[in-house]
Amino acid sequence: MKKMKVQDLLQSGHSLMNNIVMDTAGxxxxxxxxxxxxxxxxxxxxxQKDLAQMTGMRVGTISELVNGKGISINKVQLFALMAALRVKSIDDLYEMKFPEDLEMTFEKEQAEWKSTKEMPVAVKEMYKNNVLKSSGLL
Incomplete structure (x- = not known):
């Protein structure tokens, strides 16, 4: 399993990625x-060559996906990988792992948001800041 920390991805962030996306992911x-x-x-x-032949993708594309170099993947490629490898969930191919404290915070805020239909305070703050940033006011 290859692990790519969010912080490392941000440092090597795509040149076309805007600052708000980068800050939010951060x-x-x-x-x-x-x-x-x-x-x-x-x-x-x-x-990897076998998988390339099974899916019709280039060996180079498979190598990039395996090594985290080409982490952009379209839905058709994703389904081809799932069919070839006989997996039913995207979690079998890729997974996001959160630190335990952040996972607990997200679970609590998600449950609160679902039950009250009110945005959690942290989400409201992020939203407000991102609107101000996009307007050039922050």
Whole structure:
């Protein structure tokens, strides 16, 4: 499994990514993006080349996906990977992992938001700040 910390992704952020997106993603702190395709290949005893032939994708594309170099993937490619590897959930290929305290905070705020239909205070603040940033007022 290849792990890519949010902070590392932000440092090597895409040049076309706007600052608001970068700042909002930065709120996830020590969260990381886990790429599990290589583990699946090993479990199934196949190579990247085999997977490329099974899916119709280029070997280079598979290599980029496995190594986290090309983390952009379209829905058709995703379904091709899922069909070839016989997985039913995107979590079998990719997964977001949050620090325990952040996960607990998100769970609490999500439950509150669902039950009250009111945005949690932290989300309201983020929203307000992002609107001000996009308006050039912050």
């Amino acid at each position: 709120l996830l702190g020590e969260a990381y993006f886990a790429i599990k395709i290589d583990d699946l290949l090993k479990e199934r005893g196949i190579t």
